Structure formats: structure tokens, C-alpha cells
Amino acid sequence: MRVGILGLGEAGALYAAGFLENGWEVAGFDPADVSAPGGVERKATPADVVAGCDLVLGLTGAKAALAVATEVAPHLRAATVYADMNAAAPELKRSIAAAIGASPAVFADVSVIGPVPKYRHRTALVASGQGASLVADYFGALGAPVEDLGAEPGAASARKLLRSLFMKGLGAIIVEAVEAGRATGDERWVREQIAAELADGEATLERLYQGTYKHGARRAREVSAAADLVAELGLDTVLPRAISQVHELATRPEGLRDTTRVTPEVIAAYEGLPTANIGDAIERLGLLDSGIGPVWPGARAVGRALTVWTRAGDNQAVHEAIKVAEPGDIIVVNGEGDTSRALIGELIAERARARGVVGMVLDGATRDVEVLAEMSFPVWARAVTPAGPYKFGPGRVGVPVAVGGVVCRRGDLVAGDGDGVAVVPADQAVSVLAAAREVEAEEARRRAGIRATAAAVTPGGAVTPGGAS
Numbered sequence: 001m002r003v004g005i006l007g008l009g010e011a012g013a014l015y016a017a018g019f020l021e022n023g024w025e026v027a028g029f030d031p032a033d034v035s036a037p038g039g040v041e042r043k044a045t046p047a048d049v050v051a052g053c054d055l056v057l058g059l060t061g062a063k064a065a066l067a068v069a070t071e072v073a074p075h076l077r078a079a080t081v082y083a084d085m086n087a088a089a090p091e092l093k094r095s096i097a098a099a100i101g102a103s104p105a106v107f108a109d110v111s112v113i114g115p116v117p118k119y120r121h122r123t124a125l126v127a128s129g130q131g132a133s134l135v136a137d138y139f140g141a142l143g144a145p146v147e148d149l150g151a152e153p154g155a156a157s158a159r160k161l162l163r164s165l166f167m168k169g170l171g172a173i174i175v176e177a178v179e180a181g182r183a184t185g186d187e188r189w190v191r192e193q194i195a196a197e198l199a200d201g202e203a204t205l206e207r208l209y210q211g212t213y214k215h216g217a218r219r220a221r222e223v224s225a226a227a228d229l230v231a232e233l234g235l236d237t238v239l240p241r242a243i244s245q246v247h248e249l250a251t252r253p254e255g256l257r258d259t260t261r262v263t264p265e266v267i268a269a270y271e272g273l274p275t276a277n278i279g280d281a282i283e284r285l286g287l288l289d290s291g292i293g294p295v296w297p298g299a300r301a302v303g304r305a306l307t308v309w310t311r312a313g314d315n316q317a318v319h320e321a322i323k324v325a326e327p328g329d330i331i332v333v334n335g336e337g338d339t340s341r342a343l344i345g346e347l348i349a350e351r352a353r354a355r356g357v358v359g360m361v362l363d364g365a366t367r368d369v370e371v372l373a374e375m376s377f378p379v380w381a382r383a384v385t386p387a388g389p390y391k392f393g394p395g396r397v398g399v400p401v402a403v404g405g406v407v408c409r410r411g412d413l414v415a416g417d418g419d420g421v422a423v424v425p426a427d428q429a430v431s432v433l434a435a436a437r438e439v440e441a442e443e444a445r446r447r448a449g450i451r452a453t454a455a456a457v458t459p460g461g462a463v464t465p466g467g468a469s
Contacts, residue, residue: 018121317395
């Protein structure tokens, strides 16, 4: 018997070891440089993994699950069971089932009900979908109790999410209680109180406490999916959303846990992140229109918004903003879209940079672009004109402004590069950062897959052995 494992993280590696112990051949793929048990055949692409398999385990994480299933579907054979074991919303499981349905293989929605590090390949499972009975046979032979729901894909996932509300909620409560105890000097006492109420006492407490920090990002997404399920049932989602946030916060370094403002640590974490990835992470809702672009090639900046609203063609308020600017600010100007007069030039840019301003975004015009490029001072503007501004006012500093079709408030995170400018509300900056990094990682994974496939093709167009066709 042969099993293919897509995703060799903690769970994937443990399942790989379990199948090897029971005499199965095991093939695996993971885009990351992670270790795998001895005996696992590491493959270059997901398609290579599934070839000739009786069972395929999808353990990539929910974010990549549908893309991977779609990629491997053409390479599955009729006898194969594709078991998606990611913690995901029922709707996503049904989409994955549809992707696998285009192949001769059968699909199973499989949910893990228990801690895999503790029970390994014998962890209890719940399965639904056409391949559920076969999953029960395969995993049952390994010693895992499997409940076959005899239902459509999504049913097992729903069961998993219902359990997650309790288990991840318990982990969140433990983290909050222990942290509060630490702040008051009573951590040991708090731990003793919690352990006294739990089966296996301190061991269970520590597993739930450490697991929240170790797997916080994945568990936050899992509970978010559970909250969506609760919403579909017409029930209140305040507590599930809060549980998800606790798990998400637990993964952040200390400097990223303050959601009230964009800290220097948050700004540094955004450095180098493409605005396209940021835009994808905020559902394309915070991107300035394409009429506002960099005025010199290679301009990049990330900072806090210092907002300005000024009369068309007048920069008196921009001068006022520079007087109160702080290091790390980006001056964002609603110049009413006027392009007849430049709101800034080289001299005002020099003054701004001397205050620590890292760039400017203008819904209006600029000038002296060659000098701005020489200075390496990033500016995004709607137009370039040599005509200078008026300096009479009126104008406002620090008020919400509309720039390029997006509302920007003082303190929001602003990021700009060659593609344009993205604005992220301050209270969402850290969560969007995590989502944008996931987008970046997923794109890197897909590029690696495309390149691996291309590398398998000879210059003459023939496919090398094992290559995708």
C-alpha cells in the first residue's frame, strides 16, 4: 500500500512515521525545507507525490488546500482516496471535493479529533464524503478510531469546527488567565487552580497554553471558520471572534501586540512587502486609484499617515504638517485632485526628510522629480507640473482625508511601491500583515511549483521521466 502526504509539517511528519511503521510506502512533498522521517520519498512536486498512491492526505493548511487539490487532480488514479485533513470551513471542503470530482479518484472530508502530537497516527478521526468508508478502513488498520458520518463533504469539517470552539476557546482562556496571573505576580497560583480542574492537570494546561503560542496563526483561522459557521446558524459570533483574536495575538512578537497604533515594529515588518500582496490581504479595498503613482522608478516607503486636507493648488497646510511630523510618518495629502499646481518640490521634501518623514502621497501634483529621485525621497502623485503652489490656505492637518478614492486617517499604515499605494487602518495593520505574508508565501509556493514543472521539460519539449505532462 502506498500513501502520499502533501504537507510535511508536524502532523504530516507524524502521520508519515505511523504509516511507515505499519508497512506502507510513503511519498511526501512540502515546499519548505522541513525534515521528514527516514523512509519518506521526498518528491519535487505534488503531482509526483500522488502518482500510484492508494491514499493521499492533504495536510497543506486550509490556505493552500484548494489550489493543491486542483493541481494534483489530473494525476490521481481511479483507486485513490484523496483525504483532505485540513481544518477548514465546510464550504471549502465542498470546493475541494468538486476539484477532486473532476478526477477518477474519490474524496473524503476528514477531521482530526484530538491532539496528533499525543496520539500520532492513532488520533480519532471523523470522515464524510464518498471515500469516508475507505478512510475508516485504512486508518482503522493503523489503530485510529474513525467515525464515518455517511454524509456529504463538509459534515466532518463542521464537527471539527464545533469542537474547536470549545478546545481553542479553552486554550484562549488559559492564556489570558496565566498572563493576567503573571502580571499580578500570581502565575503559579493561577496555574495550580486551572490544573486542578483539568484531566491530566498540569500536562493538559501546558499543552493548551504552549499550543496556543506555537500554532496560534493556524488556530486563529480555524476558529474564524468556526465563527463563520456559527453566523450561518444565526447565532452570536462575539465570543468565537474574540477567541480567534486571542490566538492571532499570541503569535505576534511583543512589539506587534498593540493593535491601537502602528508601532515602529509593525512598520519594519511591512518593509519589502509588495502593495499587491497587501491589497490582496485587504480584499483590494484599500488601494489608491491608478492615477496616483510613483514619480520616480524604485520608490518604496512604509509609514504612519500624517494627513493633510488642503485647497486645490495650495500647500500652506503641508508646511504646517511638517512642523508636527514625527519620524516614520508619511504625509498623505488630499489636494482635491488638482494637477494645475505642484503641492511639493525639492525644498519642502528636504524639510520633511529632516523631520524623519519617509515619503509623501499626493492627490495632486508635484515637481522637481529628478531631484526627488536623486534625494531618494519617495513621492506618489497624480501628476507632475513645474507650476508652484499658492500658500494662503485654508487647510487642515490630522483630519480624515479622501485620497485616490480611499479614506485615510492619521496613524493608518501607508505602504507604497512601483505598483501604487495601499492604506491599512491602524487597528487592522497587524492582522493584515499576517494575511499579506500568507499571500506572499502562497505565491512563492505556486511559483516554485511552476518552475519545478518547467524544469522537468527538456528544451526540445519532451518530458523527462517523472515530469508533469
